[in-house]
Amino acid sequence: xxxxxxxxGVVAERLQAPALADNFSDLHPPLDAHEAHVAADRCxxxxxxxxxxxxxxxxxxxxxxxxxxxxxxxxxxxxxxEQNILGxxxxxxxxxxxxxxxxxxREVAExxxxxxxxxxRYATDTLMRANVHPFKRAEPTGKRVxxxxxxxxxxxxxxxxxxxxxxxxxxxxxxxxxxxxxxxxATYKTVDDFAAREVDWLMQIGGITMExxxxxxxxxxxxxxxxxxxxVFLGIGLGNTNALGIEGEELGGxxxxxxxxxxxxxxxxLTKLPVGRNVVVIGGGMTxxxxxxxxxxxxxxxxxxxxxxxxxxxxxxxxxxHLAQSKGVHIMSGVAPVSLIGEGHVAAIELxxxxxxxxxxxxxxxxxxDQVFKAIGQxxxxxxxxxxxxxxxxxxxxxxxxxxxxxAGGDCTAGEDLTVVAVSEGRDAAEDIHASLMG
Amino acid sequence: xADLTTDFVGIKSPNPFWLASAPPTDKEYNVRRxxxxxxxxxxWKTLGEEGPxxxxxxxxxxxxxxxxxxxxxxxxxxxxxxDRPLQTNLxxxxxxxxxxxxxxxxxxxxxxxDEDAWRKILDRVGETGADGVELNFGxxxxxxxxxxxSAVGQVPEYVGQITQWVKKHSDLPCIxxxxxxxxxxxxxxxxxxxxxxxxxxxxNTINSITSVNLDAMCPEPMIDGLGTHGGYCGPAVKPIAMxxxxxxxxxxxTAGIPISAIGGISTWRDAAEFMALGAGNAQVCTAAMTYGxxxxxxxxxxxxxxxxxxxxxxxxxxIGMATPRVTDWQHLNLDYVTKAEIDQDLCISCGxxxxxxxxxxxxxxxxxxxxxxxxxxxxxxxxxxxVNVCPVEGCITMRRLEPGETDLRTGMTIPxxxxxxxxxxxxxxxxGDPLTCISRGQ
Numbered sequence: 001x002x003x004x005x006x007x008x009g010v011v012a013e014r015l016q017a018p019a020l021a022d023n024f025s026d027l028h029p030p031l032d033a034h035e036a037h038v039a040a041d042r043c044x045x046x047x048x049x050x051x052x053x054x055x056x057x058x059x060x061x062x063x064x065x066x067x068x069x070x071x072x073x074x075x076x077x078x079x080x081x082e083q084n085i086l087g088x089x090x091x092x093x094x095x096x097x098x099x100x101x102x103x104x105x106r107e108v109a110e111x112x113x114x115x116x117x118x119x120x121r122y123a124t125d126t127l128m129r130a131n132v133h134p135f136k137r138a139e140p141t142g143k144r145v146x147x148x149x150x151x152x153x154x155x156x157x158x159x160x161x162x163x164x165x166x167x168x169x170x171x172x173x174x175x176x177x178x179x180x181x182x183x184x185x186a187t188y189k190t191v192d193d194f195a196a197r198e199v200d201w202l203m204q205i206g207g208i209t210m211e212x213x214x215x216x217x218x219x220x221x222x223x224x225x226x227x228x229x230x231x232v233f234l235g236i237g238l239g240n241t242n243a244l245g246i247e248g249e250e251l252g253g254x255x256x257x258x259x260x261x262x263x264x265x266x267x268x269x270l271t272k273l274p275v276g277r278n279v280v281v282i283g284g285g286m287t288x289x290x291x292x293x294x295x296x297x298x299x300x301x302x303x304x305x306x307x308x309x310x311x312x313x314x315x316x317x318x319x320x321x322h323l324a325q326s327k328g329v330h331i332m333s334g335v336a337p338v339s340l341i342g343e344g345h346v347a348a349i350e351l352x353x354x355x356x357x358x359x360x361x362x363x364x365x366x367x368x369x370d371q372v373f374k375a376i377g378q379x380x381x382x383x384x385x386x387x388x389x390x391x392x393x394x395x396x397x398x399x400x401x402x403x404x405x406x407x408a409g410g411d412c413t414a415g416e417d418l419t420v421v422a423v424s425e426g427r428d429a430a431e432d433i434h435a436s437l438m439g
Numbered sequence: 440x441a442d443l444t445t446d447f448v449g450i451k452s453p454n455p456f457w458l459a460s461a462p463p464t465d466k467e468y469n470v471r472r473x474x475x476x477x478x479x480x481x482x483w484k485t486l487g488e489e490g491p492x493x494x495x496x497x498x499x500x501x502x503x504x505x506x507x508x509x510x511x512x513x514x515x516x517x518x519x520x521x522d523r524p525l526q527t528n529l530x531x532x533x534x535x536x537x538x539x540x541x542x543x544x545x546x547x548x549x550x551x552x553d554e555d556a557w558r559k560i561l562d563r564v565g566e567t568g569a570d571g572v573e574l575n576f577g578x579x580x581x582x583x584x585x586x587x588x589s590a591v592g593q594v595p596e597y598v599g600q601i602t603q604w605v606k607k608h609s610d611l612p613c614i615x616x617x618x619x620x621x622x623x624x625x626x627x628x629x630x631x632x633x634x635x636x637x638x639x640x641x642x643n644t645i646n647s648i649t650s651v652n653l654d655a656m657c658p659e660p661m662i663d664g665l666g667t668h669g670g671y672c673g674p675a676v677k678p679i680a681m682x683x684x685x686x687x688x689x690x691x692x693t694a695g696i697p698i699s700a701i702g703g704i705s706t707w708r709d710a711a712e713f714m715a716l717g718a719g720n721a722q723v724c725t726a727a728m729t730y731g732x733x734x735x736x737x738x739x740x741x742x743x744x745x746x747x748x749x750x751x752x753x754x755x756x757x758i759g760m761a762t763p764r765v766t767d768w769q770h771l772n773l774d775y776v777t778k779a780e781i782d783q784d785l786c787i788s789c790g791x792x793x794x795x796x797x798x799x800x801x802x803x804x805x806x807x808x809x810x811x812x813x814x815x816x817x818x819x820x821x822x823x824x825x826v827n828v829c830p831v832e833g834c835i836t837m838r839r840l841e842p843g844e845t846d847l848r849t850g851m852t853i854p855x856x857x858x859x860x861x862x863x864x865x866x867x868x869x870x871g872d873p874l875t876c877i878s879r880g881q
Contacts, residue, residue: 041506041508044791045791047789047791048790108787
């Protein structure tokens with residue numbers, strides 16, 4: 001039966017299918033050719049461009065934009081993909097407002113940057129629509145490299161290694177490749193199964209074998225891989241989430257935001273996905289925003305995002321915060337969860353106001369909550385035999401771990417947990433592996 | 440409120456904005472719409488001699504170049520003169536002129552190089568009540584192959600001869616429309632003047648190929664796999680047209696002949712610039728073909744506002760004011776020294792000035808780690824390239840060095856303002872007069 005946003009409890013179909021389809025459509029629709037031409041013309045082709053400096057993968061942004069402007073988006077795509085093989089996904093999910101577009105001189109001058117992200121998407125979409133893969137494998141080297149994790153770091157490393165002529169086997173614990181691109185990004189940022197299509201496109205380089213459902217530690221071991229392959233790259237991401245450590249955490253309806261986001265991405269029918277009437281999301285990062293916004297888009301009546309520090313300290317960008325607020329999410333900063341209340345299933349959350357040091361002031365209040373999403377960060381699962389830096393796998397140089405022959409990159413190593421950073425680390429590790437194998 | 444009325448060789452119009460001889464003035468319907476919109480006058484699209492009308496292509500007759508937002512920058516065409524019967528045009532001209540007596544109606548003409556042909560058509564035009572005639576010696580395509588249009592305009596003797604015939608057989612004011620497809624525009628202008636022309640109008644369109652279709656390997660516009668050069672017009676040709684107007688306005692042999700300006704005039708400002716260089720009025724085509732007739736309202740309001748701001752009460756107050764300031768290079772003051780200055784508050788740190796200066800000019804801009812760009816006065820030759828490539832208007836300006844200041848590039852002390860040196864007085868000029876040359880000790 002049909003429900004409404006006001007239906008109590010955690011239920012599916014609060015909104016009808018057409019409304020859901022509309023809510024989860026492309027957040028930024030693609031530019032058409034003329035729009036791209038006009039947007040590209042705004043680029044000043046800066047000398048030693050700040051945008052390029054700000055890009056973790058060092059894409060020559062002024063060049064690719066000029067290539068769009070002169071009617072060769074395919075050449076533009078190649079400029080992008082040479083540096084960032086997942087340039088299509090990054091065009092969709094990069095927080096450009098804190099990277100390239102933040103330092104665009106037109107942002108500085110006018111508060112209106114060149115739309116670098118959307119132009120990048122225009123270029124990469126054009127090439128991928130033609131199903132052109134612009135790279136060719138080098139002559140086979142006879143070397144074999146294992147890549148663990150088919151997320152952005154692993155895919156980037158695998159592609160670059162394959163391009164250099166090495167044979168690559170990717171081991172992925174999940175049933176689908178893509179990592180967070182497939183499971184961890186808001187649906188409206190990557191519609192039409194783009195993550196899977198991008199992997200298919202990437203695999204056209206050849207020389208890469210994908211072994212799905214193979215998890216490190218259970219199906220495969222680092223020792224085994226090290227024995228069987230000439231080199232190993234670990235792009236295993238963050239396997240666990242932080243716990244709240246408060247009373248009531250075991251109640252029904254209290255779930256990890258990453259699981260909710262994955263369910264959203266994997267469902268083939270949004271009307272079947274249950275969501276609470278009163279949703280509370282705990283956390284202040286991108287995962288919290290994605291969970292909160294999508295709860296609202298699924299039809300939750302009230303969605304409150306609670307963050308224990310002041311709003312200007314939220315890891316999610318200002319742009320993302322505004323996006324959430326425009327979708328009707330209530331952001332409460334300076335409050336921390338105290339306990340979850342309910343009989344078997346959560347019914348309310350007790351929260352405490354915090355001071356400027358994020359310490360509870362003593363004053364508390366309660367919000368009704370039939371669904372609570374935890375988004376207070378993911379944590380790394382240790383890998384036996386590798387040194388850590390306390391939080392993550394310790395690496396030096398281009399992703400070299402403490403074990404010879406083993407490299408790592410992406411979210412399981414230090415650095416910002418962004419797709420584009422993972423791509424950059426995977427690429428650079430691959431170059432380092434290549435150099436050491438061919439040394 | 441400034442008075443925009445103009446009297447051009449005795450032809451009065453409520454404002455200086457006329458539609459040039461072109462498709463917008465090909466027939467009564469368009470011209471009536473133009474007059475209703477407020478145009479001061481029209482030059483009716485060129486009439487040819489009695490007989491079967493010319494035939495136009497039935498494929499595309501325009502080519503174009505655009506800016507990024509598809510702003511039309513230049514247009515070319517391969518359309519011929521009117522392809523409607525002569526009598527139809529004459530009847531329409533008569534009706535329109537009768538209904539709009541306060542507007543200028545000038546008739547453009549193009550017939551073969553034959554006195555009798557000109558006499559005949561002038562007789563017919565004389566019966567319409569039109570205010571004047573414009574001799575089309577300019578169209579560079581099609582008709583030129585038949586010995587008319589620019590084929591005439593390129594031979595000053597022909598220009599003078601036909602003008603004489605026209606003046607002999609008609610009392611109407613005669614405007615000779617010149618082709619820019621010639622090395623020295625002053626020669627046909629002089630021929631027109633000597634032939635008795637009341638005025639010249641310039642420029643007609645420029646020989647051009649706007650683009651090449653790289654799939655078909657054929658110039659555009661493409662007619663069944665072939666292309667031909669067309670006449671270029673629109674904003675892109677304005678600088679060329681302005682120079683030609685100035686050349687005719689300032690040459691002692693042609694100075695004083697009234698000029699009707701044509702060539703990329705799109706706004707009141709364009710018109711004002713041409714008129715400042717010596718044109719008596721302004722003819723418009725491409726801008727109207729791009730945006731429609733309503734643009735004349737902006738042209739009138741803009742020129743009127745500007746004239747009010749400047750204290751000009753009538754157009755003749757400013758016509759030709761800039762002409763005396765157009766000179767030869769050799770008369771430029773070589774002791775006038777400026778240096779580029781970058782306003783750091785306005786600078787957005789794009790670095791275009793740096794790239795332009797470093798790669799292509801004089802290495803006179805320094806770039807710091809934090810992307811601060813500064814001018815090196817000891818290298819800056821004041822070429823103005825940085826000003827022109829800077830995307831922020833007013834960010835880079837040129838400061839004139841004061842008398843007594845030292846030019847760090849040359850070491851020269853700037854002389855007093857009236858103590859100037861042109862090439863004629865410069866010691867490096869091998870043709871200069873040693874007695875008058877002035878050395879500044881560089």
